[in-house]
Every structure is written in structure tokens, then in C-alpha cells.
Amino acid sequence: MAEFWSNNDRGYRIRLWIDQVGQDKVANTSQVRFQLALLNTTTTFAQYQCSAYIDFEGQRLNWSGSPSMLGWYQTIPLIDQTVTINHDSNGEKTFSFSAQFNGSGGWSPRPLTISGNSFPLTDIQRSSSVSVDAGTIGSSVTININRQSSSFKHTVRYIWGTKSGTIASNVDTSTTWTIPLDFANDIPNSETGTGTIYVDTYSGGARIGTQSATLTASVPASMKPTFTGVSLSDSSAAAQNVVQNANTFIQIISNIKVAFNGASGSYGSNITGYRAEIVGKNQTTDFNGGTLGIMNYNGTFTVRASVSDSRGRWSDTRDVTVTVLEYFAPSLKIDVNRVGETSSSLEIIRNARIAPLIVNGAQKNTMKLTFKVSPYGKDDYTTDTGPASGEWLSVSSLVNSPANLAGIYAANRSWKVLAVLEDKFTSTSFKEPVPVESVALSYDQSGLGVGKIREFGALDVAGDIYANNSQIQQYQLTSNNGAPKWVDKNANLIDQPGQYYLDPSVPGNPNGQWGYLFHYSNYGKNDDGFKEAIQTFWGNNGQLFFRHHRWSMIIDDWEPWVDYTPKKTSVVKREIQIGWGVRANLVRESNVVTLSLERGIYSLPPYEYAPLAEKIPNGFKPCVQTHMVVNKNASNGHYGCAVWHLETNGDIRFSNPNTDTVDGNAVYTGTVTYITEDEYPH
Incomplete structure (x- = not known):
């Protein structure tokens, strides 16, 4: 207990007793008893209204009353109250306080005050603090405990998502704990998560407090998605039917389709992504069942695949080796000779080649060669079934290979031989004319x-x-009667100079109209050599087009059509104000502008080159300074001219001589035409 006294007023004093009467270690509080009393010596009073209080820790204990102090050396109790005071977090506490008694004049005491004092409470041994470093799920972490007393024991607990449990009991200052692997199940969409480590502090078997620390734990690198592999198939049914061999594909024809097998997340994660690529070829797919694209190359290559999960983790890659067989379009050339006693049999010298597509030593592609013959100048072909034709599974090329057609083709007539070479995927053809028998x-x-x-x-x-x-000139540029030659198939494939009439629907028609096409080439007719040409086209609707064929051995290598149709200029009109309510009209056609004042009666002040607020709008400004001279008349009298000065930046200035009319009004009329360089107005 501690005792504190106030100042002295005629023998009156107040006394404050403070006593710590209890503690709650778990709550970190103490119970304190305050007793305030009024004492006198030989001065007395009675029935005065008085008050008193005790202040501490932001609180106040109040008293009021009308005491009677009629005897000498008397003591009157005022306040006797026990309160709870919180200790600081470290268990220590010293608090300040004050007390005061107030009388009401006369014989009652003047203010009696106790101040400037403090009271220390007995320290409370506090619960231990805890710390833990960030860890990795599946690995151990050390939990460190900073205890306030060497006698304290601790129980260490955890809460992680919906999981909770005891890590260790009867712990002194640290414990090591392996973070359970199934903690990863609670963070399927993240690589890190947080939980809480709790330490319960016990003193003499009684729990005196609990403190906590945040546990941050990461998913280990080993926790990543897995898959059992990929299955590769050919999205081209034609290629698949020909090869029929696992992981073997065909250049240009095939398109590899990737199916991911057995994809699975890890510890709660979900599969969210796929990736497969042809290594080194920048061809990828990012979904299950996607394709890798056309392969314009051949050889042995690696398809590399992986999957990702909701944590953003990628699996280990898996590689599959694929073989891409070389493929090229069939190539064909024939020469035709007349043979036999009457020169009516045709011998074919065949040069043909297809891609063999060899799988496990066997050719998978088929070469088929067919011949048809038509009288020259007609398209009336008949199939010839002679030994020159055939279909071979084990042959992929014929080099200068002679064989005869079966038919009889009269020596006094010209013929066309059409050869068609096919493989499993495409075909090509070659035409060769057969002239009549040569004579002098x-x-x-x-x-x-x-x-x-x-x-x-x-x-x-x-x-x-x-x-x-x-x-002499021997090339036919038009039809026999001078009319243009008719084109109803494909204008892009024309390779003979001349004049043509285009059907609206043929490829290469620039505007879908009937019209006249003129084809010119410095190489003349394109005969197995380079082609460079131009074409012009006049549509029946008046449109004119031009295009150029690049210098190339490609028949159809045209640049886009360019429209050279003459454009009609439009007339644009504007009505403007040019000062004092005077209206004028602007008319522009091409780069010529006419400014015409609307005839009217106006009263305009005299000025010399005065600037006006009005402007010539964009699109109509003159390219040089221009002056519109305007006549002024009243009835049949002429009163000089006014001038509007038009500047190149659109400013307008005004000059006007003194007006000698009776009332100042005059009829104003005038027009000027000039050149503009402005952009065309809209």
C-alpha cells in the first residue's frame, strides 16, 4: 500500500491510499484499490456542498455530498473502490494518477489536490512469443520460441485452411516440424499459401497465454502436373490411309494432330494448359486435340509436349520422334513420235515422276499414267488404252521410257495427246501436239x-x-473477223498477246462487268520461259483498269488491278457571312472557286482595309490575295465600289468609300473567281 497527501488549507487535507490487491496473469491485468479520505485539525464545517474525484489511466472515480466535520482531528472516507488496470504487453505497468477535493466556500476547504505521482504494479510474467521462417511444403521448418521465463513450457499448434492440429507439446525454446504434403491440396491455384502457428505458454501447469506467427509455405518444385504421353495422328484422312504407320507423316499433305494422354494435376491442382511443338520449326498447338500445321519439309523430327496446371506449373516434357516422308507433286513430260509404215502409230517417250513414300522398305504411293487423244483444234478426247498407259505400285519414275499408244492416228491429220499423271493425292497433265506427216x-x-x-x-x-x-506477222491477235477473242474461263491464265472480250464471272475480271481486255508481253506468247506482261481492261460501264505480271516463269503471277477510271469532280457550295449581315455564296469545282455576293440593300460604313471577324472557310481559301470589287448603286445612280480583300489564310478585310446616297443605303452586287490549293471540302 502507498499513501499520498494533498496540500494544506487551514488544517484540511486529503489522503489517498493505493493498494495492489490482485493479478490475472492470463488477462495481463492487476486489481487496484483506491481509498480517498478528508482529514482536518481544528477547523470544522457542516452542510456545505462538496465534490471529489480520482483520475487514472483515462478513467475518473467521482464523489459528491454535504459532509459534516464538526470535531477536531476527524477523518471522513470519500471514495473506496477497486478497479482493474491493464499491463503493457511485456507484463510491466506503472500508471499516473491525481486526486482533488473541492469545497464551496465559507468554512469548507478550498481545493485540495494530489498530483505528479505514479504507482508501479508488480510485473506479470507474459506468454512467450513465436517466430517461423517461410518454408516449403514437405520440408521441415524450425519454430523458435522466445520465452519470458526458463520455467515456461509450450504447446505448439497450427491452423492451415480447414486443417488444424498439434505440432509438439512440452516444448522449451524451439521445435522442428515437417510441413505435411497434403497442405498443397488447400492451394490448388497458387504456388504459396499462408497459415498460422500458435504457441500456448504454460507456467506451473497453467496456461498463461497464447501468441501466434504467420507461416508462409511454398509448393515444392516436385509438385507439378504429369501426363503419360501423347498420341499422334494425321488430321489428313488421305495421308493416313496411304501411310498407315505410327508417327509417320507426309510432307505438305499431313497435319499432325496431338492428343494428350493421362494428364493429371498435383495435390489438388487442375490441368489448365497444353503445349506441343515440332522442335526447331516454330509450329505449335496449345490445346488437346490441336494440330501442328502443314510441314513443308521432310526428315526425322521431334514432337515435344507438356501440360500445365492451375498453379502455373509445367510438367516435364515428353518427346516423340516422327518421320516426315518427302512429297512432291507429280511431274510429267512427254514427246510424241509418229512410227509405223504409215506413220499412223504414236510412240510416247515418257518422263514421269512421283514421290515414292517408302515405309519399311515398301512404296506406299501409286503412279498412274493415262493418255487421251483429240483431233487438233478440238477438245474431243478419247482415252487410249495402249501400253503407254498404266498403274504401278512399285514404280515411282519413268525416264525416257518409250511405249506406243494403241489407236491409229492418220498421218494426214494433226492430233493432240493429253497425258495425265496421278498419285494418291493429286495429278498433273501435259499436252503435246502431233503434226501431220512432214513432207516438202x-x-x-x-x-x-x-x-x-x-x-x-x-x-x-x-x-x-x-x-x-x-x-511476216503470223500471230492471231483477234478472231478471224476482227472481233476480240472470247474469254469465259480464266483471264489470269492468258499468256498470248491479243484482244479479248471478258465474261463478267471469269477469274481475273476486275469489276464483274462485260468488257475488253488487252494483253501485251515483250516475250510474246509464253512458251516454257519467262513471262512479263501487262493487261488493260475497259469495262462496258466505263471503268479502266491496269495490272502488271511480274517477270516470272509462273503463268499466274499478277499484281493487283489498279483502277484508273477518270474521277468526276464534285461541286461544293457554301453560304457565308462577310460582315454586317451581308451574305455571299461560295462554289467550288475542282480547284476553281467562285465567290458571289447576294444582291441586297445594305448600309455599310466607310473603311480602308479594315479586318473583319468573318473568315473564308477551309477548302475555299485563295492561293494568292484576291479582291472582290462590288458595285454600289441607289436607283439609277452609281456611288463607287466597295472591296472585300480575301487573304490566303482565310482572313477578310474591307474597304469602302464615303457613301453619298440620301439615306446611306445602296444596292451591293459583285462576284470574283479565283484558284484555291486547299484540300477538297466535304
Whole structure:
């Protein structure tokens, strides 16, 4: 117990007793008893209204009353109360306090005060603190305990998501704990999670408090998704039907489809992503069942695959080796010779090649060669079933291989031989003309043949024709009657100079209209060589187009059409104000502008080159300073001219001489035309 006294007023004093009467170690509090009393010596009073209080820790204990102190050396109790005071977090506590008694004049005491004092409480031994470093799920962490007394014992507990449990009991200052692997199940979408470590402190078998620390734990690198592998198939049914061999594909034809097998997350994670690639080829897919794209290459390659999960973890990759067989389009060339006693049999010299597609030593592709013959100048082909035709499984090329057609093809007529080479995927064709039997000179009742048997017209010449040692023009640019040649198939494939009439629907028509196409080439007719040409097209609707064929051996290598149709300029009109309510009209066509004042009666002040607030709008400004001279008349009298000065930046200035009319009004009329360089107005 401690005793504290106030100041002295005529023998009056107050006394404060403070006594610590109890402690709650778990709650970290003490119970303190305050007793305040009024004492006197030989001065007395009675029935005065008085008050008193004790202040501590932000609290106040109050008293009021009308005491009677009629005897000498008397003591009157005022306040007797026990309160609870919280200790600091370290278990220590010293608090300040004050007390005061107030009388009400006369014989009662003037203010009696106790102040400037403090009272220490007995320290409370506090619960131990805990710390733990970040850890990895499945690995051990050390939990460190900072205890306040060497006699304290501890129980260590955890809470992680919905999981809780005791880690260790009867612990002194530390314990080691392996974070359970199943903690990862609670964080399926994250690589880290947090929980709480609790330490209960016991003193003499009684728990005196609990403190906690946050546990941050990461999913170990070993916890990543897995999959058993990938199954590769060919999204091209045609290629799949030909090869029929696992992980073997065909250049250009195949497109590898990837199916991921047995994909599974780890400790609660879900599969969220897929990736497969052809290593080194920048061809990938990112979904199950996706394709890797057309392969314009051949050889042995690696398909590498992996999966990812909801934590963003990627699995180990798995590799599959694939074979891409070389493929190229069939190539074909034939030469035709007349043979036999009457030169009516045709011998074919065959040069043909297909991609063999060898799998396990066996050819999987088939070469098929077919011949058809038509009279020259017609498209009336008949299939020839002679030994030159055939279908081979074990043969992929023929080199200068001779074989005859079965038919009889008269020597006095020209023919066209069409050869078609096919494999399992595509085909190509080759046409070869067969002229009539070669002779020096022939004739019949219809005409003369030079260098050949006569077939066509009155004069049928095999070879160039010369006159006066110069070769004459022998190329047909138009139809026989001078009309353009008709095109109803594909204008992009034209390779013969001339004049053509285009059907609206043919490929290469630039505007879908009937029209006239002119084809020019410095190489003339394209005969197995480079082609460079231009085409112009006049549509029946008046549109004009131009395009250029690049220097190339490709028949259809055209640049886009360019529209050169003359554009009609539009007329644009504006009404503007040019000061004092005077209206004018602007008219622009092409780069010519006309400004015309609307005739009217106006009263305008005299000025010399005065600036106006109005402007010439964009699109109509003059390219040089321009002056609109305006006539002024009143009835039949002329009163000079006013001038509007038009500046290149759109400013307007005004000049006007003194007006001599009776009332100042005059009729104003005027027009000016000038050139503008402004952008065309909308």
C-alpha cells in the first residue's frame, strides 16, 4: 500500500491510499484499490456542498455530498473502490494518477489536490512469443520460441485452411516440424499459401497465454502436373490411309494432330494448359486435340509436349520422334513420235515422276499414267488404252521410257495427246501436239501444203513465212473477223498477246462487268520461259483498269488491278457571312472557286482595309490575295465600289468609300473567281 497527501488549507487535507490487491496473469491485468479520505485539525464545517474525484489511466472515480466535520482531528472516507488496470504487453505497468477535493466556500476547504505521482504494479510474467521462417511444403521448418521465463513450457499448434492440429507439446525454446504434403491440396491455384502457428505458454501447469506467427509455405518444385504421353495422328484422312504407320507423316499433305494422354494435376491442382511443338520449326498447338500445321519439309523430327496446371506449373516434357516422308507433286513430260509404215502409230517417250513414300522398305504411293487423244483444234478426247498407259505400285519414275499408244492416228491429220499423271493425292497433265506427216510440198483440190500435208485453209504452212527476206506477222491477235477473242474461263491464265472480250464471272475480271481486255508481253506468247506482261481492261460501264505480271516463269503471277477510271469532280457550295449581315455564296469545282455576293440593300460604313471577324472557310481559301470589287448603286445612280480583300489564310478585310446616297443605303452586287490549293471540302 502507498499513501499520498494533498496540500494544506487551514488544517484540511486529503489522503489517498493505493493498494495492489490482485493479478490475472492470463488477462495481463492487476486489481487496484483506491481509498480517498478528508482529514482536518481544528477547523470544522457542516452542510456545505462538496465534490471529489480520482483520475487514472483515462478513467475518473467521482464523489459528491454535504459532509459534516464538526470535531477536531476527524477523518471522513470519500471514495473506496477497486478497479482493474491493464499491463503493457511485456507484463510491466506503472500508471499516473491525481486526486482533488473541492469545497464551496465559507468554512469548507478550498481545493485540495494530489498530483505528479505514479504507482508501479508488480510485473506479470507474459506468454512467450513465436517466430517461423517461410518454408516449403514437405520440408521441415524450425519454430523458435522466445520465452519470458526458463520455467515456461509450450504447446505448439497450427491452423492451415480447414486443417488444424498439434505440432509438439512440452516444448522449451524451439521445435522442428515437417510441413505435411497434403497442405498443397488447400492451394490448388497458387504456388504459396499462408497459415498460422500458435504457441500456448504454460507456467506451473497453467496456461498463461497464447501468441501466434504467420507461416508462409511454398509448393515444392516436385509438385507439378504429369501426363503419360501423347498420341499422334494425321488430321489428313488421305495421308493416313496411304501411310498407315505410327508417327509417320507426309510432307505438305499431313497435319499432325496431338492428343494428350493421362494428364493429371498435383495435390489438388487442375490441368489448365497444353503445349506441343515440332522442335526447331516454330509450329505449335496449345490445346488437346490441336494440330501442328502443314510441314513443308521432310526428315526425322521431334514432337515435344507438356501440360500445365492451375498453379502455373509445367510438367516435364515428353518427346516423340516422327518421320516426315518427302512429297512432291507429280511431274510429267512427254514427246510424241509418229512410227509405223504409215506413220499412223504414236510412240510416247515418257518422263514421269512421283514421290515414292517408302515405309519399311515398301512404296506406299501409286503412279498412274493415262493418255487421251483429240483431233487438233478440238477438245474431243478419247482415252487410249495402249501400253503407254498404266498403274504401278512399285514404280515411282519413268525416264525416257518409250511405249506406243494403241489407236491409229492418220498421218494426214494433226492430233493432240493429253497425258495425265496421278498419285494418291493429286495429278498433273501435259499436252503435246502431233503434226501431220512432214513432207516438202503437198496439195489437193482444196489447197496447198508447205512442209506438211495440207489440212487447213487454202494454204497450210508448217513453219515461219518470209516475204522479201523478212518474216511476216503470223500471230492471231483477234478472231478471224476482227472481233476480240472470247474469254469465259480464266483471264489470269492468258499468256498470248491479243484482244479479248471478258465474261463478267471469269477469274481475273476486275469489276464483274462485260468488257475488253488487252494483253501485251515483250516475250510474246509464253512458251516454257519467262513471262512479263501487262493487261488493260475497259469495262462496258466505263471503268479502266491496269495490272502488271511480274517477270516470272509462273503463268499466274499478277499484281493487283489498279483502277484508273477518270474521277468526276464534285461541286461544293457554301453560304457565308462577310460582315454586317451581308451574305455571299461560295462554289467550288475542282480547284476553281467562285465567290458571289447576294444582291441586297445594305448600309455599310466607310473603311480602308479594315479586318473583319468573318473568315473564308477551309477548302475555299485563295492561293494568292484576291479582291472582290462590288458595285454600289441607289436607283439609277452609281456611288463607287466597295472591296472585300480575301487573304490566303482565310482572313477578310474591307474597304469602302464615303457613301453619298440620301439615306446611306445602296444596292451591293459583285462576284470574283479565283484558284484555291486547299484540300477538297466535304
